[in-house]
Amino acid sequence: MKPDVGVVIVTYNRLNLLKITLCKVLAQTFNNTEVLVVDNNSTDGTRDYLDSLSKVSKLLLTENMGPAGGFYEGIKYFTEKSDVKYVWLMDDDFFPFKSCLETLVTSVDTNTMVFPYIREKDFISRRDPGWWGVLIPISIIKKVGYPMKELFFWTEDSEYLLHRIRGQYKYKAKWVSAAKGVHFTKRETNHRPPWKFYYETRNMLYMRLFEREITMRRSLKLVKSWMKLLGSILLKENNKNEKLKMFFRGTKDGIQRKLGKKVDPVSGQYY
Incomplete structure (x- = not known):
């Protein structure tokens, strides 16, 4: 069958x-x-x-x-x-x-x-x-x-x-x-490696800037989400320098629509 x-x-x-x-x-x-x-x-x-x-x-x-x-x-x-x-x-x-x-x-x-x-x-x-x-x-x-x-x-x-x-x-x-x-699994503060912040930032920006219709409400929500993620790194995360580096690289690539596998999860290397 x-x-x-x-x-x-x-x-x-x-x-x-x-x-x-x-x-x-x-x-x-x-x-x-x-x-x-x-x-x-x-x-x-x-x-x-x-x-x-x-x-x-x-x-x-x-x-x-x-x-x-x-x-x-x-x-x-x-x-x-x-x-x-x-x-x-x-x-x-x-x-x-x-x-x-x-x-x-x-x-x-x-x-x-x-x-x-x-x-x-x-x-x-x-x-x-x-x-x-x-x-x-x-x-x-x-x-x-x-x-x-x-x-x-x-x-x-x-x-x-x-x-x-x-x-x-x-x-x-x-x-x-x-x-x-x-x-079964859940997100926890300080357990996320830097590379995850790269993809979260990049893909969030790409989706909201280029895949969805831009409205004033969505623009404000985008800024709020970006600021909230930045704030969570500054206030809650360890290894702040590496996570901030990936956050800003993700910001740049999201705005420039650079997709694909750019950061290796194992080595943390940015291509």
């Missing part, structure tokens, strides 16, 4: 989390699926582990392409090489409840992407779609295309799911509260 749902799990150097996510996905009550793990060139034993699995398809990238590149390749895989009707998208830190996919499948239609009730590790809930279990019909993907792999990290999910699918193409996004899952 051909699978109805293609599951895309993007991972990078988080083998312990990936094992839990795969356990949860493979135990779903709806199991007419093909599960694909997109590995962003992990170095923590992930590939040896994946080699031991017979029920999981693998897409082993030769470099770390970030979440943007990982989901680009995973969605492309199912859109061009498979006959699935839907893709179910998640990071390696999303733990779906056993009936999550079954509930989503019963709620979806060809003009609607659906997403579950998400509880964060710190008990905050999310009511917008993201890389935590959103289910998208292939028919929608064939209309809107794939995620922007040039963003590499940060805002690539909101660009694709909120700005493009829901905003530009006017497809519906339905929150299915009966479908549940846990997003």
Whole structure:
């Protein structure tokens, strides 16, 4: 029987989390699926582990392409090489409840992407779609295309799911509260390396300056967000000099529309 749902799990150097996510996905009550793990060139034993699995398809990238590149390749895989009707998208830190996919499948239609009730590790809930279990019909993907792999990290999910699918193409996004899952990791002060500030600043500026319609309200919101991020570095973060350096490089590149993988997450080197 051909699978109805293609599951895309993007991972990078988080083998312990990936094992839990795969356990949860493979135990779903709806199991007419093909599960694909997109590995962003992990170095923590992930590939040896994946080699031991017979029920999981693998897409082993030769470099770390970030979440943007990982989901680009995973969605492309199912859109061009498979006959699935839907893709179910998640990071390696999303733990779906056993009936999550079954509930989503019963709620979806060809003009609607659906997403579950998400509880964060710190008990905050999310009511917008993201890389935590959103289910998208292939028919929608064939209309809107794939995620922007040039963003590499940060805002690539909101660009694709909120700005493009829901905003530009006017497809519906339905929150299915009966479908549940846990997003296990969370942002914490002083635990974010400098390179993350580069991509957050650059992609925020690029999206709000060049992908969305500029209005007075949005311009003020952009300035406020930029100042808030700068203030958080100055007041809350350690290693301020490196983080400020990446913040201002991200500011410059965002204004100049320089996208792509510009800072390596491992070395911190700016290309």
